[in-house]
Amino acid sequence: MRPDLFEAPDYYNLDELLSEEHKLVRDAARQWVKRDVTPIIEEFAQKAEFPQQIIGGLAEIGAFGPYIPVEYGGAGLDQISYGLIMQEIERGDSGVRSTASVQSSLVMYPIFAYGTEEQRMKYLPKLATGEYMGCFGLTEPDHGSNPSGMVTNFKDKGDHFLLNGAKLWISNSPFADIAVVWAKDENGRIHGLIVERGMEGFSTPETHNKWSLRASATGELIFDNVRVPKENLLPGKNGLGAPLGCLDSARYGIAWGAIGAAMDCYDTALRYAKERIQFGKPIAATQLQQKKLAEMITEITKAQLLAFRLGQLKNEGRATTAQISMAKRNNVEMAIKIAREARQVLGGMGITGEYSIMRHMMNLESVITYEGTHDIHLLITGADITGHNAFK
Numbered sequence: 001m002r003p004d005l006f007e008a009p010d011y012y013n014l015d016e017l018l019s020e021e022h023k024l025v026r027d028a029a030r031q032w033v034k035r036d037v038t039p040i041i042e043e044f045a046q047k048a049e050f051p052q053q054i055i056g057g058l059a060e061i062g063a064f065g066p067y068i069p070v071e072y073g074g075a076g077l078d079q080i081s082y083g084l085i086m087q088e089i090e091r092g093d094s095g096v097r098s099t100a101s102v103q104s105s106l107v108m109y110p111i112f113a114y115g116t117e118e119q120r121m122k123y124l125p126k127l128a129t130g131e132y133m134g135c136f137g138l139t140e141p142d143h144g145s146n147p148s149g150m151v152t153n154f155k156d157k158g159d160h161f162l163l164n165g166a167k168l169w170i171s172n173s174p175f176a177d178i179a180v181v182w183a184k185d186e187n188g189r190i191h192g193l194i195v196e197r198g199m200e201g202f203s204t205p206e207t208h209n210k211w212s213l214r215a216s217a218t219g220e221l222i223f224d225n226v227r228v229p230k231e232n233l234l235p236g237k238n239g240l241g242a243p244l245g246c247l248d249s250a251r252y253g254i255a256w257g258a259i260g261a262a263m264d265c266y267d268t269a270l271r272y273a274k275e276r277i278q279f280g281k282p283i284a285a286t287q288l289q290q291k292k293l294a295e296m297i298t299e300i301t302k303a304q305l306l307a308f309r310l311g312q313l314k315n316e317g318r319a320t321t322a323q324i325s326m327a328k329r330n331n332v333e334m335a336i337k338i339a340r341e342a343r344q345v346l347g348g349m350g351i352t353g354e355y356s357i358m359r360h361m362m363n364l365e366s367v368i369t370y371e372g373t374h375d376i377h378l379l380i381t382g383a384d385i386t387g388h389n390a391f392k
């Protein structure tokens, strides 16, 4: 892969809206990605492996629990800082951002929000440093968009719970030390349980042959009569709203993250278009390539404004699920369209691993599917504005 010459676009001077802390956090993440992620990520994507050596760096830039209070090992930052960190990481690779999203919003957040004080103290500091890595098990082979139909279940056996079932498409599962697993009790009510690697009957086979998110490890969670101690139940919230509450936080991070992937594609395409000479002039001097590039920067700017305003609402505790859905849906679609256009600007070179664009484009196929598909987010907006639920 070529040297990382990335320069972040800021067409509407959005930096002026950021605090000094936002800029410090963002710049630290940006420098770390340039130093430790982009030089190695293409190789890891090609060999379909998560680069374990970056876990310490992710922890250092505050990517594990950015908004979790410092007394639990988190960075104690606001939601805009959290978003900016996700943006910078996904500028490097969506799979790396996935690992950070899962650890922060899908593992640390439910333990922080729904766990006991003992659970918080036991797990959060180790998750914040990366000593423990976590995963989140909601999706099942037959229940993806409709998790309420899940069949994974646990029975009360007096001094422990007995857990049975299977989860599919679980980011980080092959190497996770713990899993936050969503399962039904004997009354069909959904609860969160912390399952630890090493518990008998618990296995995490890896899913191979992905053409997308190749630098992220994805796998299954299989529970075959797993004895889970009762103190591993998250008592603070139950019902489908408990896992969906975690998704709000992760989807918010993705709305920012997708901007990073789009910025990288735009920046690469702009530089290439200025340098590539065809018919005696830079292709950047042609109207067709200018149309592509002008539309890219317009869409990136709109997405940045959407994410920033959502961050303000989130800081005030006012961001609704439907507002988050709109931003996740819009920004990921924006990024995938930019990746496709940017790839064309590079002609044949666009399909090689010399440049990041094709990797971003393929990664974004997962991003547009997980955390609620593009269709599901449209239906969430539709239900919100019409009052009619069109899911069922």
Ligand code: TGC
Binding pocket: 097, 098, 099, 101, 102, 136, 138, 139, 144, 145, 146, 147, 148, 171, 239, 240, 241, 242, 244, 245, 246, 247, 248, 250, 321, 370, 371, 372, 373, 376, 380, 391
């Ligand atoms: P519905 O009837 O709408 O709601 C059931 C209950 O949940 C409450 N609720 C929420 N609570 C908190 N936060 C939210 N965002 C909530 N949304 C709904 C709701 O009020 C209700 O509560 P109650 O007390 O009345 O029971 O549920 P539904 O079955 O109709 O489903 C709605 C739907 C389709 C929107 C939902 O199931 C959905 O979002 N489906 C998409 C599934 C999904 O996003 N899966 C993601 C899996 S995790 C993942 O992909 C990680 S990728 C990791 C990475 O980044 O690498």
Ligand code: FAD
Binding pocket: 102, 135, 136, 137, 138, 139, 143, 144, 145, 146, 168, 169, 170, 171, 172, 213, 218, 366, 369, 370, 371, 372, 373, 374, 375, 376, 390, 391, 392
């Ligand atoms: P389905 O739900 O079967 O959907 C198939 C198609 O039908 C989609 O186009 C969908 O939009 C459409 N559809 C579904 N319902 C409706 C409807 N009512 N109306 C109209 N169209 C509809 N899950 C986790 O729990 N934890 C993870 O860490 C995790 N990581 C993931 C990592 C990767 C790389 C991927 C690809 C997925 C991951 N997922 C994870 C799972 C992800 O959340 C699901 O793939 C997603 O929610 C969609 O579920 P599904 O794949 O079963 O598709």
